Amino acid sequence: MIKINELSILMNLLSKKVNKYQIGSTKTQILSFLNLDPKKDNHYFQELIVQLSNYIKPLGLYIRYNPIDNHWYIGHDFITSNLLSANPFEDKPKLAATLFCVLVCCLTNTGNSKINEIKNLRNKKGIIKDLKDLEEMGYVEINEKLNEVKLTSLVGYQLDIQKLFTKLTLKLKKDKKDI
Amino acid sequence: MIENKDFSESISQKIKEIYDKVIRGELSLLDYELVPIFNELKDSLSTSNINNYSKTYIEACNLLDTKFEELKALLNSFDEEKQFKEYLESEPSDQEILYLFNNCWIKTFDLSILSYDFIEASKERLIHEKYTPIIIEHLKKEKSNDKFILELPKHKFTEKLLEFFESVKDKLPCSFYEIFDEDLDQIVLYQQFVYILHLLQLGKIQYQAETNTLYILGD
Numbered sequence: 001m002i003k004i005n006e007l008s009i010l011m012n013l014l015s016k017k018v019n020k021y022q023i024g025s026t027k028t029q030i031l032s033f034l035n036l037d038p039k040k041d042n043h044y045f046q047e048l049i050v051q052l053s054n055y056i057k058p059l060g061l062y063i064r065y066n067p068i069d070n071h072w073y074i075g076h077d078f079i080t081s082n083l084l085s086a087n088p089f090e091d092k093p094k095l096a097a098t099l100f101c102v103l104v105c106c107l108t109n110t111g112n113s114k115i116n117e118i119k120n121l122r123n124k125k126g127i128i129k130d131l132k133d134l135e136e137m138g139y140v141e142i143n144e145k146l147n148e149v150k151l152t153s154l155v156g157y158q159l160d161i162q163k164l165f166t167k168l169t170l171k172l173k174k175d176k177k178d179i
Numbered sequence: 180m181i182e183n184k185d186f187s188e189s190i191s192q193k194i195k196e197i198y199d200k201v202i203r204g205e206l207s208l209l210d211y212e213l214v215p216i217f218n219e220l221k222d223s224l225s226t227s228n229i230n231n232y233s234k235t236y237i238e239a240c241n242l243l244d245t246k247f248e249e250l251k252a253l254l255n256s257f258d259e260e261k262q263f264k265e266y267l268e269s270e271p272s273d274q275e276i277l278y279l280f281n282n283c284w285i286k287t288f289d290l291s292i293l294s295y296d297f298i299e300a301s302k303e304r305l306i307h308e309k310y311t312p313i314i315i316e317h318l319k320k321e322k323s324n325d326k327f328i329l330e331l332p333k334h335k336f337t338e339k340l341l342e343f344f345e346s347v348k349d350k351l352p353c354s355f356y357e358i359f360d361e362d363l364d365q366i367v368l369y370q371q372f373v374y375i376l377h378l379l380q381l382g383k384i385q386y387q388a389e390t391n392t393l394y395i396l397g398d
Contacts, residue, residue: 005305075285086284093273
């Protein structure tokens with residue numbers, strides 16, 4: 001059974017805002033704060049995550065994992081997220097499409113992506129402006145010297161990347177079937 | 180817990196309907212939640228319906244296997260990142276891409292109100308405070324042949340008090356110490372001391388602190 005102090009510590013570690021781009025904590029940080037051995041207490045760590053998850057589920061909260069910076073954090077479920085207008089691109093489809101293009105390019109190139117590649121793939125005007133807007137929103141970092149762009153960890157917190165690509169894969173599968 | 184009725188037939192029917200939809204291409208198992216089916220099986224299972232349920236359970240497991248197969252196929256297709264690029268090269272509209280983002284956004288939950296000091300204090304308590312649980316030990320029962328009979332005094336307290344008063348009233352007035360006979364047993368001495376206290380309370384005997392003398396009023 002999870003102890004009340006462990007619960008407080010975990011809640012704090014998973015819900016604290018580290019900086020503009022980071023929330024929560026890594027597994028190593030969590031283990032250290034709970035005075036647990038990273039070699040022996042791996043199973044216990046999983047158990048704690050599951051138990052805390054059960055505690056906060058009735059509040060519409062879920063424990064999530066950001067694959068970009070390996071941080072565990074807490075997010076609202078998708079219904080609550082929609083109610084809270086989590087979508088930052090509701091009235092900006094052009095920006096959403098450019099971010100999607102950056103996502104695909106970075107996924108293919110394992111991290112960074114050349115701005116020219118994004119321009120070619122996107123094939124629309126004003127891509128640099130879009131990238132600058134995305135940088136201002138905290139989703140990408142532009143390296144002007146190398147003419148490169150990379151995703152920040154913030155995208156991993158606010159966007160379920162896996163779900164997005166699953167949706168795309170299912171859509172492509174369905175489109176192929178329809179043909 | 181659901182009452183232990185036999186729902187195996189209705190669950191089997193549900194599984195068959197799902198299979199039919201999957202075969203017709205109307206439903207992808209990846210979009211279908213199988214947990215309620217297993218919960219329904221688990222909650223209504225009893226010793227009386229276990230024979231019918233084992234067959235339904237196998238059918239549910241087959242459905243789960245099919246779901247795993249679909250997931251495997253999906254994960255394999257993830258490797259084909261080319262597909263995503265090809266999709267972008269097909270120049271989908273911005274609205275179409277925006278639609279893909281639907282239900283993928285997460286509102287993060289940050290609770291900055293809890294301070295770092297608080298977490299440090301919690302950590303310290305967790306590490307250092309070792310609560311020793313209270314151990315309740317049962318007393319050992321020992322057998323004894325002795326008879327424990329409460330001994331009652333032969334006379335009532337008032338009678339004994341007055342008896343004592345009668346025995347000492349001729350000595351009064353006298354000093355506090357003189358009232359007690361010499362070589363008295365300590366228990367008797369204590370008893371007499373208690374009598375004196377009561378007699379003082381009742382006003383039958385008076386005490387003058389300056390001369391340490393006991394006396395009877397009117398003597």
